[in-house]
Amino acid sequence: MIQTTWCLVFLSLSTQSTSTTAAGRCAPHERDALLAFRASFTDGKYLSSWRGEDCCQWNGVHCSNLTRRVVELQIRHSRVANSSIGFRGGQMNSSLLGLQHLRSLDLSYNDFNGMPVPEFIGGLTNLRYLYLSYSNFGGRVPPQLGNLSRLLHLDLGFSNVNTYYASVSDIHSDDLTWLSRLTKLHYLDLTKVNLSTVVDWAHVVNKLPSLVTLKMRLCTLQNSIPLPVHINLTSLQYLDLGGTDFRLPAGANSLFFWDLPSLLHLDMEGCGLQGLIPEKMGNMTSIIRIHLGANDLTGTIPATFRNLHNLEALWLSLNNLNGALSELLQRLAGNSLSTLWLYENNLTGRLPDQLGRFSNLTTLDLSYNRLSGGIPSSIGALTKLTELQLGFNNFDGTITEAHLGKLASLDYLDLSDNSLTVLVQERWVPPFKLTKAALRTRNMVLSRNQISGMLSATMLQEMEAETIFSEVLPTWIGDQLPSLALLSLRSNLFSGHIPQQLGKMKKLQYLDLASNSMSGTIPQTLGDLAAMAISPQDDGSLADIVDFGMSSGNTDLVTYTDSSLVTIKGQQLEFATGIMYLVNLDLSGNTFTGHIPEEIGKLAALKNLNLSWNHVSGVMPDSVGKLHSLESLDLSQNQLSGEIPASLSDLTSLAHLNLSYNCLTGKIPSGNQLQTLNDQASIYIGNPGLCGPPLTNSCSNANLTPSAPLESREFSDSVSFFLAMCCGYVVGLWTVFCLYLFKKDWRVVSLSFSDLLYDWIYVQVALSWAYLRGKHE
Numbered sequence: 125m126i127q128t129t130w131c132l133v134f135l136s137l138s139t140q141s142t143s144t145t146a147a148g149r150c151a152p153h154e155r156d157a158l159l160a161f162r163a164s165f166t167d168g169k170y171l172s173s174w175r176g177e178d179c180c181q182w183n184g185v186h187c188s189n190l191t192r193r194v195v196e197l198q199i200r201h202s203r204v205a206n207s208s209i210g211f212r213g214g215q216m217n218s219s220l221l222g223l224q225h226l227r228s229l230d231l232s233y234n235d236f237n238g239m240p241v242p243e244f245i246g247g248l249t250n251l252r253y254l255y256l257s258y259s260n261f262g263g264r265v266p267p268q269l270g271n272l273s274r275l276l277h278l279d280l281g282f283s284n285v286n287t288y289y290a291s292v293s294d295i296h297s298d299d300l301t302w303l304s305r306l307t308k309l310h311y312l313d314l315t316k317v318n319l320s321t322v323v324d325w326a327h328v329v330n331k332l333p334s335l336v337t338l339k340m341r342l343c344t345l346q347n348s349i350p351l352p353v354h355i356n357l358t359s360l361q362y363l364d365l366g367g368t369d370f371r372l373p374a375g376a377n378s379l380f381f382w383d384l385p386s387l388l389h390l391d392m393e394g395c396g397l398q399g400l401i402p403e404k405m406g407n408m409t410s411i412i413r414i415h416l417g418a419n420d421l422t423g424t425i426p427a428t429f430r431n432l433h434n435l436e437a438l439w440l441s442l443n444n445l446n447g448a449l450s451e452l453l454q455r456l457a458g459n460s461l462s463t464l465w466l467y468e469n470n471l472t473g474r475l476p477d478q479l480g481r482f483s484n485l486t487t488l489d490l491s492y493n494r495l496s497g498g499i500p501s502s503i504g505a506l507t508k509l510t511e512l513q514l515g516f517n518n519f520d521g522t523i524t525e526a527h528l529g530k531l532a533s534l535d536y537l538d539l540s541d542n543s544l545t546v547l548v549q550e551r552w553v554p555p556f557k558l559t560k561a562a563l564r565t566r567n568m569v570l571s572r573n574q575i576s577g578m579l580s581a582t583m584l585q586e587m588e589a590e591t592i593f594s595e596v597l598p599t600w601i602g603d604q605l606p607s608l609a610l611l612s613l614r615s616n617l618f619s620g621h622i623p624q625q626l627g628k629m630k631k632l633q634y635l636d637l638a639s640n641s642m643s644g645t646i647p648q649t650l651g652d653l654a655a656m657a658i659s660p661q662d663d664g665s666l667a668d669i670v671d672f673g674m675s676s677g678n679t680d681l682v683t684y685t686d687s688s689l690v691t692i693k694g695q696q697l698e699f700a701t702g703i704m705y706l707v708n709l710d711l712s713g714n715t716f717t718g719h720i721p722e723e724i725g726k727l728a729a730l731k732n733l734n735l736s737w738n739h740v741s742g743v744m745p746d747s748v749g750k751l752h753s754l755e756s757l758d759l760s761q762n763q764l765s766g767e768i769p770a771s772l773s774d775l776t777s778l779a780h781l782n783l784s785y786n787c788l789t790g791k792i793p794s795g796n797q798l799q800t801l802n803d804q805a806s807i808y809i810g811n812p813g814l815c816g817p818p819l820t821n822s823c824s825n826a827n828l829t830p831s832a833p834l835e836s837r838e839f840s841d842s843v844s845f846f847l848a849m850c851c852g853y854v855v856g857l858w859t860v861f862c863l864y865l866f867k868k869d870w871r872v873v874s875l876s877f878s879d880l881l882y883d884w885i886y887v888q889v890a891l892s893w894a895y896l897r898g899k900h901e
C-alpha cells in the first residue's frame with residue numbers, strides 16, 4: 125500500500141516536470157476548442173486573459189497536473205472577478221465537446237437570454253459537476269443530460285436571478301425519465317424549473333438513492349399519482365419542495381416526505397398541506413430545521429416532536445394551528461430551538477411560565493393569534509432574543525424591567541394591538557437598541573377627541589396611584605435614537621432640562637415639546653440638529669414613515685393610520701403626509717429661561733418656530749433673520765428685551781408672527797413680508813417700549829419714513845393655505861408620534877392608548893407582513 129503511494133507520487137512528479145518543460149503545455153486541440161467556445165460570449169474582462177499558448181493559465185480554466193488536460197471550466201459571472209461575461213446569442217459552440225476530460229463545467233450567473241440548455245452538454249460524459257443556475261436558460265431541459273452517468277452535482281436552479289416570483293423564464297421539463305439515469309447524483313437543484321406536467325417526479329427522484337440535497341422549490345409539482353411507498357432516499361439531508369401546491373393531507377399517504385431518516389432540513393412552505401402534522405415526523409430525529417409555514421395545518425404539534433433533540437428552527441406560521449400554546453410549547457421542551465415562528469395561527473391560552481426554558485431562542489414570533497393573559501417574567505430569561513413579536517393578540521397586564529432588563533440583543537419588538545402596560549422604574553436604561561418597534565393599538569377608529577379623552581383619563585388615574593411625576597427627557601436619547609426623525613412629547617408631564625445630547629439626533633426634523641413643565645435654558649446644541657438645516661426631500665427620513673403608511677394600501681396595515689395634529693400659525697391643523705416636509709421646533713408652554721441661542725440661525729429649514737409662553741429673556745438674536753424658510757414665528761409671552769432685529773424683515777416666507785407680551789423696545793422694523801401679516805397690532809401688543817407703525821405711539825426721536833400701506837393680501841383661512849401647501853398629499857390620515865423607547869419614568873405607558881406612542885425608528889415592512897400580504901392577496 126505504502127509502496128503504491130510512493131510510486132504514484134513519483135510518477136506524478138515526473139510527469140509534471142516533463143510537461144512543464146514541454147512547449148504549449150495544454151493540448152492544442154483543447155486550446156482551439158476553448159477559443160471557439162469563447163466566440164459564443166461577449167468578451168468581458170474575464171475572458172480577455174484567454175491569450176497565449178498555455179490555456180491552462182487562462183482565467184477559469186483548470187488542467188490536471190498529471191495530464192495537462194482541461195478538467196474544469198468556470199465561466200461564471202462573478203463580482204469577485206469583475207466579469208460581465210454574457211452570451212452573444214445564437215448557439216453555444218459545441219467545440220466544447222473537444223474537452224473530453226472535463227469534470228466540472230460552471231456557466232452559472234450568465235445571461236443566456238432564454239435559450240435552451242445545449243444538448244451537446246450531454247456528450248461531456250466525464251462531467252461530475254454541472255452548474256447552470258441563475259443563467260436565464262429557457263425552453264426544455266434536454267434529456268441528453270441523462271447521458272452524464274457520472275454526474276454527482278446538477279444545478280439548474282433559478283434559471284434567472286430576477287425571476288424568483290415572476291414567471292418570466294419558461295424553462296421546463298415534461299418528462300424526467302432522463303434524470304433517473306443519473307444514479308450517482310448527490311445534489312440536485314431544479315428550483316423554478318416548471319415540472320407541472322411530470323406526474324411521476326417522486327418516483328424518479330426515488331431512483332436516486334445517493335441524493336443528499338434535493339431542491340425542487342417553485343417547480344409547480346403535482347400530486348396526481350400515488351407517491352412511492354418504499355423510500356430509497358436514505359441519505360437525503362436537505363429537502364426543499366416549497367411553493368408547490370400539493371393539496372395533500374399531511375398525515376396520510378405521504379410517507380415520501382416524512383420517512384427520511386437522515387433529513388436535517390425540510391422545507392415544505394406553501395405546499396397546500398392539510399390536516400394534522402404527522403406523528404411520523406417525530407422519527408426524523410436528526411432534523412435541525414422544519415419549515416411548514418403557509419399551509420393549512422390544523423391541530424397542534426404531535427407529542428413525538430419531543431424526540432427532535434436537534435431541532436433549532438421551526439416555522440409554522442400562516443397555518444390554522446389551534447389549541448393551547450402551553451401544550452404546544454410543552455411538546456417542544458426537549459429541543460434547543462433558536463427560531464420559532466407561529467404567527468398567524470389560531471393558538472389560544474396564555475404564555476406559560478416554562479417559556480424561560482427555551483434559553484437559546486433568538487426569534488420568537490407569536491403575533492396574530494388569540495393568545496391572552498399576562499406576559500410571564502420568565503421571558504426575561506430569553507437573553508439571546510433579537511426579535512420578539514407578540515403583536516395582535518389579547519395579552520394584557522404589565523411589562524416591567526423583569527421582562528426586558530436582560531434582553532440585551534433585542535432588535536425588534538412588537539407588542540402592538542394588545543392591552544399591555546409598560547411599567548418601569550425611574551432612570552431605567554434599556555439594555556437594547558431597537559431598530560424596529562411596533563407599539564400600536566387596535567382602536568384606531570376612535571376620533572382624536574376620544575383618544576385624548578382616554579389619554580387624560582389614564583393619566584389622572586396614574587396620578588392618584590402614584591403621586592409623583594418626574595418625567596425627564598433622558599440624556600441618552602441622542603445616543604440611543606440617532607435616527608429619530610420625529611419626536612413629539614406634546615402635552616405631557618415632562619419636567620427637567622433639554623439634554624445637550626439632543627443635538628446628536630442628526631435626523632430630527634420635527635421636535636415638539638410644547639405644553640410640558642420643562643425648564644432650564646434652550647441648549648446651543650439645538651443648532652446641531654442637521655435635519656432642520658436642510659430642506660426635507662421626498663426621500664427624507666419622515667418620507668419613510670409616510671411611504672410606509674401610504675403603501676399599506678388595503679392590507680391590515682391601514683389600521684395604523686390616523687392624522688397628525690400640528691399646532692402652527694395659531695391653528696391646530698391635521699396633517700396628512702405633508703408632515704414629511706414640515707420642519708418644526710416647538711418648545712412653547714414650558715418654563716424655559718435664559719436667552720435664545722444665536723445658533724438657532726443654523727436651522728435654516730425651519731418652517732415653524734414656537735417659543736411662546738416661556739420665561740425666555742435677553743435680546744432676539746440677529747441670526748433669526750437667517751431662517752429663510754420660516755412661515756410661523758411665535759415668541760410671545762416671554763421676557764425678551766432690547767430691539768427687534770432689523771433682519772426680521774428678511775423672513776420673506778413669514779405668514780404668521782407673534783412677538784406680543786415681551787419687554788421689547790425701540791422701533792418696529794418694516795419691509796417685505798412684515799406689513800402683509802394679519803392682525804398687525806396684536807403681533808406687538810404688550811410691549812410698552814415698542815414704537816412706530818403699526819402701533820399708534822410714534823418713535824419721537826426718530827425720523828420716520830411712512831411705512832407701506834397694509835396689503836390686503838388675505839390669509840383669511842390659514843388652514844386651507846397650509847393644506848394647499850401640502851396639496852396632493854392629503855390622502856391618508858395617520859399619525860406617527862415617536863414617543864418613547866421603553867424609557868424610564870414614562871413609567872406607565874399604557875399601550876391601550878398608544879395611538880400616540882408609535883415608535884418606528886427605522887420603519888421597515890417586516891418580513892412577516894410581506895408574507896401576510898402574500899397570503900391575503
Ligand SMILES: *[C@@H]1O[C@H](CO)[C@@H](O)[C@H](O)[C@H]1NC(C)=O
Pocket residue numbers: 160161215216217218219
Ligand atoms: C464553432 O467554432 C468553429 C471553429 O471556430 C466554427 O467553424 C463553427 O462554425 C462554430 N459553430 C458555431 C455553431 O458557432
Ligand SMILES: *[C@@H]1O[C@H](CO)[C@@H](O)[C@H](O)[C@H]1NC(C)=O
Pocket residue numbers: 189
Ligand atoms: C496542481 O498544481 C498546483 C500548483 O503546483 C497545486 O496548487 C494544485 O494543488 C495541484 N492540483 C492537484 C489536483 O494536485
Ligand SMILES: *[C@@H]1O[C@H](CO)[C@@H](O)[C@H](O)[C@H]1NC(C)=O
Pocket residue numbers: 204205206
Ligand atoms: C474590480 O474593478 C475595480 C474598479 O473597476 C478595481 O478597483 C478592482 O481592483 C477590481 N477587482 C478585481 C478583483 O479585479
Ligand SMILES: *[C@@H]1O[C@H](CO)[C@@H](O)[C@H](O)[C@H]1NC(C)=O
Pocket residue numbers: 246267268269270271302
Ligand atoms: C444521449 O441521450 C440521448 C437522449 O436521451 C440519446 O438519444 C443518445 O443516444 C444518448 N447518447 C449517447 C452517446 O449515449
Ligand SMILES: *[C@@H]1O[C@H](CO)[C@@H](O)[C@H](O)[C@H]1NC(C)=O
Pocket residue numbers: 291296318319320321344
Ligand atoms: C408551467 O407549465 C404549464 C404547462 O405548460 C403552464 O400551464 C404553467 O403556466 C407553467 N407554470 C409556470 C409557473 O410558469
Ligand SMILES: *[C@@H]1O[C@H](CO)[C@@H](O)[C@H](O)[C@H]1NC(C)=O
Pocket residue numbers: 327330331332333352353354355356
Ligand atoms: C427505489 O424504490 C423504488 C420503489 O419506489 C424501487 O422500485 C427501486 O428499485 C428503488 N431504486 C433504487 C435504485 O434503489
Ligand SMILES: *[C@@H]1O[C@H](CO)[C@@H](O)[C@H](O)[C@H]1NC(C)=O
Pocket residue numbers: 403404405407
Ligand atoms: C418510528 O420509528 C420506529 C422505529 O423505527 C417505529 O417503530 C415507529 O413505528 C415509527 N413511528 C412512526 C410514527 O412511524
Ligand SMILES: *[C@@H]1O[C@H](CO)[C@@H](O)[C@H](O)[C@H]1NC(C)=O
Pocket residue numbers: 459460461481482483484
Ligand atoms: C443551547 O445551545 C447550546 C449549544 O448549541 C446547547 O449546548 C444547549 O444545550 C442549548 N440549551 C438549551 C436549553 O437547549
Ligand SMILES: *[C@@H]1O[C@H](CO)[C@@H](O)[C@H](O)[C@H]1NC(C)=O
Pocket residue numbers: 444446470
Ligand atoms: C379559530 O378557532 C375558533 C374555535 O376555537 C374557530 O371558531 C375559528 O373559526 C378559528 N379561526 C380560523 C381562522 O380558523
Ligand SMILES: *[C@@H]1O[C@H](CO)[C@@H](O)[C@H](O)[C@H]1NC(C)=O
Pocket residue numbers: 638639691692693694695712713734735736737756757758780782
Ligand atoms: C405657539 O404655542 C402656543 C402654546 O402651545 C399656542 O397657543 C400658539 O398658538 C402657538 N403659536 C402658533 C403660531 O402656532
Ligand SMILES: *[C@@H]1O[C@H](CO)[C@@H](O)[C@H](O)[C@H]1NC(C)=O
Pocket residue numbers: 694760761781782783784785802803806807
Ligand atoms: C399673539 O399672542 C397673543 C397671546 O399671547 C394673542 O392675544 C394675540 O392674538 C396673538 N396675535 C397673533 C397675531 O396671533
